[in-house]
Every structure is written in structure tokens, then in C-alpha cells.
Amino acid sequence: xxxxxxxxxxxxxxxxxxxxxxxxxxxxxxxxxxxxxxxxxxxxxxxxxxxxxxxxxxxxxxxxxxxxxxxxxxxxxxxxxxxxxxxxxxxxxxxxxxxxxxxxxxxxxxxxxxxxxxxxxxxxxxxxxxxxxxxxxxxxxxxxxxxxxxxxxxxxxxxxxxxxxxxxxxxxxxxxxxxxxxxxxxxxxxxxxxxxxxxxxxxxxxxxxxxxxxxxxxxxxxxxxxxxxxxxxxxxxxxxxxxxxxxxxxxxxxxxxxxxxxxxxxxxxxxxxx
Amino acid sequence: xxxxxxxxxxxxxxxxxxxxxxxxxxxxxxxxxxxxxxxxxxxxxxxxxxxxxxxxxxxxxxxxxxxxxxxxxxxxxxxxxxxxxxxxxxxxxxxxxxxxxxxxxxxxxxxxxxxxxxxxxxxxxxxxxxxxxxxxxxxxxxxxxxxxxxxxxxxxxxxxxxxxxxxxxxxxxxxxxxxxxxxxxxxxxxxxxxxxxxxxxxxxxxxxxxxxxxxxxxx
Numbered sequence: 001x002x003x004x005x006x007x008x009x010x011x012x013x014x015x016x017x018x019x020x021x022x023x024x025x026x027x028x029x030x031x032x033x034x035x036x037x038x039x040x041x042x043x044x045x046x047x048x049x050x051x052x053x054x055x056x057x058x059x060x061x062x063x064x065x066x067x068x069x070x071x072x073x074x075x076x077x078x079x080x081x082x083x084x085x086x087x088x089x090x091x092x093x094x095x096x097x098x099x100x101x102x103x104x105x106x107x108x109x110x111x112x113x114x115x116x117x118x119x120x121x122x123x124x125x126x127x128x129x130x131x132x133x134x135x136x137x138x139x140x141x142x143x144x145x146x147x148x149x150x151x152x153x154x155x156x157x158x159x160x161x162x163x164x165x166x167x168x169x170x171x172x173x174x175x176x177x178x179x180x181x182x183x184x185x186x187x188x189x190x191x192x193x194x195x196x197x198x199x200x201x202x203x204x205x206x207x208x209x210x211x212x213x214x215x216x217x218x219x220x221x222x223x224x225x226x227x228x229x230x231x232x233x234x235x236x237x238x239x240x241x242x243x244x245x246x247x248x249x250x251x252x253x254x255x256x257x258x259x260x261x262x263x264x265x266x267x268x269x270x271x272x273x274x
Numbered sequence: 275x276x277x278x279x280x281x282x283x284x285x286x287x288x289x290x291x292x293x294x295x296x297x298x299x300x301x302x303x304x305x306x307x308x309x310x311x312x313x314x315x316x317x318x319x320x321x322x323x324x325x326x327x328x329x330x331x332x333x334x335x336x337x338x339x340x341x342x343x344x345x346x347x348x349x350x351x352x353x354x355x356x357x358x359x360x361x362x363x364x365x366x367x368x369x370x371x372x373x374x375x376x377x378x379x380x381x382x383x384x385x386x387x388x389x390x391x392x393x394x395x396x397x398x399x400x401x402x403x404x405x406x407x408x409x410x411x412x413x414x415x416x417x418x419x420x421x422x423x424x425x426x427x428x429x430x431x432x433x434x435x436x437x438x439x440x441x442x443x444x445x446x447x448x449x450x451x452x453x454x455x456x457x458x459x460x461x462x463x464x465x466x467x468x469x470x471x472x473x474x475x476x477x478x479x480x481x482x483x484x485x486x487x488x489x490x491x492x493x
Contacts, residue, residue: 229347229349230347233349257349257350258349258350258353258354258486259350259485259486259487260350266350266351269349269350270348270349270350270351270352271277271278271281272278
């Protein structure tokens with residue numbers, strides 16, 4: 001066999017990892033999104049398709065725009081007075097920046113969990129029932145069912161079922177975070193945004209949240225911002241690497257963590273900067 | 275020392291260890307062939323004795339790499355580099371075992387005149403050791419071009435293997451009293467052919483390291 005033959009064999013060989021899974025339907029299509037905080041160009045020409053019933057991880061060093069992007073998906077970023085955007089984000093086919101699109105409607109479909117558990121200073125029960133009550137549900141039996149279903153969905157029912165009337169501040173941080181997830185589930189969202197949901201938790205609570213994310217993706221589409229590389233590798237299906245407001249690489253998580261295409265991605269996940 | 279620098283340092287140290295291990299294994303293969311040609315039983319015994327050092331070095335290298343993976347959770351190229359290091363170390367340890375096997379055949383053959391196909395076996399040995407050296411060089415330099423040449427050389431070794439075995443069978447038919455040496459030399463042929471295959475494996479590992487994809491160069 002001569003070198004030319006070897007070369008052909010090498011270049012045409014199909015590695016096992018090239019088998020692509022069928023692409024799932026997009027819940028979010030971001031097209032040429034730009035965002036400025038005053039003069040600071042925080043997001044630059046973002047194009048991203050977020051798949052249905054998938055976990056999408058967003059990684060990148062501090063200040064790269066990943067949390068800004070997450071908060072743009074439910075238009076929370078508009079709370080910052082100096083924000084200006086261009087481009088489009090389509091959620092289920094509709095541009096969320098359309099003037100006819102009500103932000104309340106969007107946020108009913110898109111729940112959010114924050115870095116620090118932020119339960120309301122109320123009982124565990126009232127924390128979960130808060131959203132449904134706002135949406136006009138007053139029937140106690142229906143509310144009871146929603147509370148139980150949501151707490152079960154967030155894998156915390158067994159731990160709190162006998163203390164539903166206790167203040168949510170009285171339980172551990174890991175439990176509080178699952179209460180916040182249950183509170184999100186209570187309004188039956190379609191998408192759950194998670195902004196570093198385990199960064200304030202111990203390893204056991206982190207593991208529980210990670211297991212929960214795996215279960216929740218059967219019913220919800222989840223977008224998670226995380227600083228924990230191993231977490232992104234463990235729980236997500238796709239990973240987007242952000243740097244200086246740009247998406248440098250977006251691919252299946254297996255590819256990003258085993259054989260990324262861009263050297264900057266490799267340098268970041270290998271701990272060479274960030 | 276910064277965490278990343280410490281990782282680089284420990285990775286480098288594992289690679290140095292791999293070079294030492296490979297040099298010892300290739301030297302053992304070299305020495306075993308010299309012992310066979312020269313009917314040098316003492317040399318053959320030295321090869322057998324020294325194998326414990328090769329085995330120990332491979333175990334140490336494994337431990338070092340496992341610790342590095344546990345402490346640093348490397349990903350992508352860093353992870354592949356470590357996995358390739360332990361796989362190649364395992365192959366080189368195996369080459370050391372073949373050297374021991376050849377040394378044992380040398381002792382069994384004793385002072386008998388060696389049958390004619392020994393020339394072909396010597397040529398196989400030259401090619402196999404040169405392929406292994408080139409494989410390690412290519413791996414350390416991460417030089418894909420150098421690795422490609424190894425697959426070419428392996429075809430030559432396979433051809434020589436076929437010819438040597440055919441000649442040995444002819445001897446066994448013509449000189450049945452030499453059957454025992456025919457068998458011993460056939461085994462030596464096999465060990466050389468396998469050693470050359472390990473050099474090809476190293477080339478494949480290098481492709482995997484650099485490109486993150488699997489290739490079969492032994493086909």
C-alpha cells in the first residue's frame with residue numbers, strides 16, 4: 001500500500017462519532033441578534049437554534065454575554081433601562097420582539113430559575129401556588145393537585161410533603177432551589193431557563209438538580225448557563241460556547257468536549273483561559 | 275505553580291516516562307535478536323531479567339495518568355493525549371514481552387545452526403524496530419506525516435512474514451529433524467510481525483490524538 005492510498009483511506013474513513021442524531025424541532029430560533037447596554041456591544045450577531053426537549057448548555061468566561069442571552073429569551077433583559085436590541089428571536093415561530101407579543105404571555109411559557117435560590121418569604125405551599133393563583137386558580141383542590149404535581153416534578157415532594165405550611169426559608173439551599181424549580185413547573189411552562197442553578201449549592205444538592213434536569217427534559221426544553229464545565233458535559237445535549245458576546249462554537253456536547261472545532265473552545269474547556 | 279502549568283508539567287513528565295519505557299522495550303527487542311543471531315544465552319537471560327523493569331515502569335505510568343485524570347478532569351485533546359499515552363505504554367510493554375519470548379526461543383535453540391530464513395527474520399526485525407522508533411518520534415512530535423510512512427513499512431513486514439513462514443514450512447518437509455527449530459523460528463517471526471503491528475497501532479493512536487477520529491491502518 002503506498003502513501004497516497006493510506007492518505008485516501010485516512011481522509012475518507014468515517015469515524016463512529018459522525019453519526020448525527022435527527023435534528024429536533026427548534027423552540028427558539030435566534031437570528032442575527034445584537035444587544036447593546038448603552039455603548040457596550042454585549043451580544044454580536046447571535047444565530048442559535050434551541051432544540052425541543054433538549055438541554056442546551058451555554059458556557060463561556062465571565063462577561064461573555066451568556067446570562068444576557070438567557071435573559072433576552074424571556075425579555076427580562078428589557079428591565080435594564082439602557083438596553084437596545086436588533087435582530088430576531090422566534091419562540092415557537094413568533095418573534096418575541098414583535099410589538100403585539102405580550103411579555104406576560106411569553107413568561108408564562110418560559111420559566112426561569114436563578115443562581116441563588118429565591119423563594120418568596122411564604123410557606124412552601126404558597127410559593128408553589130403563587131403563580132397559579134395569579135392566573136386565577138382559586139379552587140383549593142386544584143391548587144393542592146398543582147402543588148403536589150409540581151413538587152413531585154421537582155423531586156422534592158417526599159422531603160417536604162409533611163411541612164408544606166412551613167416557611168420556605170427554613171429548608172436547605174438545595175431544597176430551596178428545587179422549590180424554585182417546582183414554582184416554575186406550577187405554571188406549566190414549555191421552556192425552563194436556568195442561570196447557574198447549582199453554583200450556590202453543595203455537591204449532593206448539585207447532583208440532585210442535575211438528575212432533575214435530566215428528568216425534566218422529557219417534558220420541557222431547558223437552557224442552562226453554567227460555569228461548571230463538567231456539569232455542561234454531563235447533562236446537556238448541545239453546548240454553545242460564548243466569548244466576547246459572540247457564539248464561537250455550537251455543537252453537540254459530545255463533540256464540544258471531545259473534539260471541538262475551534263481552538264478557542266478547546267482552550268476554554270481545557271482551562272487555558274477564563 | 276498555576277493549575278494549568280502544573281497539568282502541563284505532569285503531562286510532560288508522563289510523556290518523558292513513555293519515551294523511557296519505549297526505549298527500554300525497543301532495546302530489549304534489539305538485544306533479543308542479537309542474542310538469537312549470536313547464540314548468546316547470557317544476553318537472552320539479561321533480556322528476560324530486565325522485563326520486570328519495563329513492567330514496573332508501565333504500571334507507574336498508568337498510576338500517574340490515572341491520578342492526573344482524577345485530579346484535573348481533562349477534556350478534548352488533553353484527555354486524548356493521556357488516553358493515548360497509556361494505550362501506547364501498554365503496547366510497548368507488550369513489545370517487551372515479545373523480546374522475552376524471543377529470548378526464551380534463543381535459549382531453546384541453543385547452539386544449533388540457524389535455518390536460512392533467519393535473514394528474512396533479521397530484516398523484519400530491522401523494519402519493526404525502526405517502525406517502533408519512528409512511531410514514538412511521530413507521537414512525541416505529533417507529526418502525522420511521519421506516522422503515515424509506518425503503515426507502508428508494515429506491508430513490507432507482512433510480506434516478509436509470509437515468505438519466511440513459507441520457507442520454514444519447506445524446511446520442515448525437507449529436514450524433519452529441524453522441526454523444533456522451525457517452530458521456534460516461526461514463533462520469532464510472529465513476534466516480529468506483531469511488534470510491527472504495534473508500531474502501526476501507535477500511528478493510529480497519533481491520528482486519534484491529532485484528529486479525534488479513529489482510523490484502521492492495519493487493513
